[in-house]
Amino acid sequence: MEYKTQCRVLRGVGGLYYVSLADSEAHSALYPDTASPLAGKTLLTRARGSLRTPDGGKIKVGDICEFIYTDNSFTEGGIPQDDSSGLPEGAVSAILPRRNSLIRPPLSNLDILVIVCASAAPAPATETIDKLLSVAEYHGIEAIVVIGKSELDGEVAEKLEKTYKSALYPTFTLSCYEGDGIEEFSSYIKERLRGKVAAFAGASGVGKSTLINALFPEMKLAAGEISRKISRGKHTTRQAELFPLEGGGFLADTPGFSMIDFENFDFFPFDALPDTMREFREHYGECKYLDCSHTKEEGCAILDAIERGEIAPSRHESYLSMYKTLKAKPRWEKRQ
Ligand SMILES: Nc1nc2c(ncn2[C@@H]2O[C@H](COP(=O)(O)OP(=O)(O)OP(=O)(O)O)[C@@H](O)[C@H]2O)c(=O)[nH]1
Ligand SMILES: [Mg+2]
Ligand SMILES: [Zn+2]
Structure with a gap:
């Protein structure tokens, strides 16, 4: 009998992975009317050889994956968590779409x-x-x-x-x-x-x-x-x-x-910076100039909000520092 469920990748060790299988409640919500005898267990397993994300990325800690296993997985009393000798007959079979993916930490x-x-x-x-x-x-x-x-x-x-x-x-x-x-x-x-x-x-x-x-x-x-x-x-x-x-x-x-890592600050592209300042966002569109950089322009709604005491000056100082660093980068390259 073959079982399909979801798992979360906890750790990688020498090409194998510790994964935490969806518990019974999560499993039945995901795959109604199917069984997952190992629900909720953490086990060491392998990933299908060719496993990649749609954009070619490799499996990463934190990934939520599809996991397929069979009855042959079972040893007496279940699979001991730290026993690599008792590898279950199963494999991580697909990497599900990621909400986000960080490079450092991976x-x-x-x-x-x-x-x-x-x-x-x-x-x-x-x-x-x-x-x-x-x-x-x-x-x-x-x-x-x-x-x-x-x-x-x-x-x-x-x-x-x-x-x-x-x-x-x-x-x-x-x-x-x-x-x-x-x-x-x-x-x-x-x-x-x-x-x-x-x-x-x-x-x-x-x-x-x-x-x-x-x-x-x-x-x-x-x-x-x-x-x-x-x-x-x-x-x-x-x-x-x-x-x-x-x-x-x-x-x-x-x-x-x-x-x-923060000395060489390159976690996102320059163009994305303004949108990362949560309390600045509500003021965009109120600046005098459409292309306001919110660094020093006359009639800048952000600078006005700082004047009024609504935005902390230290938040703007940090914005200026990130602005300077990111602007100096020739091109932001996405690295996986
Ligand atoms: N005064 C005071 N000291 C604290 C408090 N909490 C932790 N400390 C002390 O601050 C020091 C550093 O604490 P850690 O928890 O090791 O700090 P950390 O952020 O984990 O440090 P790294 O692992 O080096 O990144 C220790 O000596 C703690 O005892 C607190 O509430 N008040
Ligand atoms: Mg610490
Ligand atoms: Zn502005």
Whole structure:
């Protein structure tokens, strides 16, 4: 008997893939009146040799795929998750259309990007936050801003919160040390995460791992293992990996979105920049000149909104910086 279902690619190892099969509920919604005896299991499997996306791309972590398997897959008591000797007779047979596909980190179908900064230690770098927000916006990834270590500098935290709320992003101020704001953020993120993939990004030392551990205690081991690998200098491949979360959903643990990438900022083409500024968008069309670049023109609706205190000056500074960098690039090439 042959079974068809969907799976999510969690990790690649030497040409094989760990995939998480749709659970029974998801399976019957996708393929009514059919069976998937391995529903909900994570297993190591192969991909059909010629497997490519319509535009020739290779299978990636995060991909949602079609998975076909047979009864021969079954070993006594099911397939042990980490046993490569018991490969099921089945294969990833198609890569389904992607919502988005990132190059760095190499990850597809990222749904949520949690951008973390701290009120102090390290001092918040709004340009980094804004670049991450623009990358998320360009790829259609839902962005959430977290201002951590709020107990260190309440004034800065408040100012940042105002900036990102007026930029129209869900914004949370919290402190892992004091516990303030954790519960509110925890219920918000867990509610949104069902069946989705989230990643945490932000400068080193802002408290990402501390926050992840507070939210998802089941992640503790995994995070520790990865940082040990990094400190031994062996985890340089920048492989992305997805970890299933207890309440449903996956967390992408990836050293990606490294701030190094941001020196050579080339995540989207120059022409796309204005549309990545969420709170600017409602003012486009109100500028005096049709071809306004919103950098310095007289009668620019964005500059006027900044004057009125509706848009934070730091958001415009970041816009100018991205404008300059992207404009200087001869041609944006899509790399897969
Ligand atoms: N004052 C204060 N310190 C915190 C808080 N949360 C975390 N820290 C500390 O900040 C330091 C960095 O935290 P991490 O969670 O390792 O930061 P990270 O963002 O994961 O850093 P990288 O892994 O290097 O990217 C640690 O010493 C934490 O104990 C907080 O709410 N308040
Ligand atoms: Mg960390
Ligand atoms: Zn303008």
